[in-house]
Amino acid sequence: MTLEEKIKFLKENIEPIDDQIYGNGYRASAYLTDGTYIPCVRFRNPKPLTELAIRRFDEERKGKGIFSNSSGFxxxxxxxxxVAKKNSINEYDIDRIEKSPFAFPKGFLGKIRGETTMSWTGFCVKMNDGKIFGFGSSFLFDFFQMPKNYVADDITEIINHSYISKEGTIKEHKIGFSSQREDYDLSVIHRERPFFDCYIKGL
Incomplete structure (x- = not known):
């Protein structure tokens, strides 16, 4: 794919996730020029992040930064x-882009609302064959590990703040990740997946 083809593919095939600070994020998979498959890549225009960095650096130099005063940074x-704490891929190292099997459709992603308890959101996902699986995340929702033989497009329903008990039944999830009920089965929880960012001007 050329640069223009990559931008065209993302805009025509991937529904962006809105972010008022960092700009739209397009979640996809990518093959690098050496054949390496990267299943989870978030594509963004670099302008919002660049402008934020310039503003933050200027605030810190002038002693107006909120983090330096409150956190000691x-x-x-x-x-x-x-500049040194991001997982990132250069656009020119990417050969082609395709849909990611680990990116929930935006409509379903929007149904995962609020923390179940502090720093933990638990929920269940119903697939197109009727089977239900437990999911959860402490912070990130861009990509999720999927059950074997399923992809994100197989999702038909999100059951928010719920979990699969050890007996295999769906229960309301009132207790978070650090203090589960006795029937809470961690082994069946599908967690968030790590991902890379790729910044493309013109996206």
């Missing part, structure tokens, strides 16, 4: 966070 820590 200094100027170098803020710069490091922007």
């Amino acid at each position: 200094g100027y170098e820590d803020i710069v490091e966070n922007f």
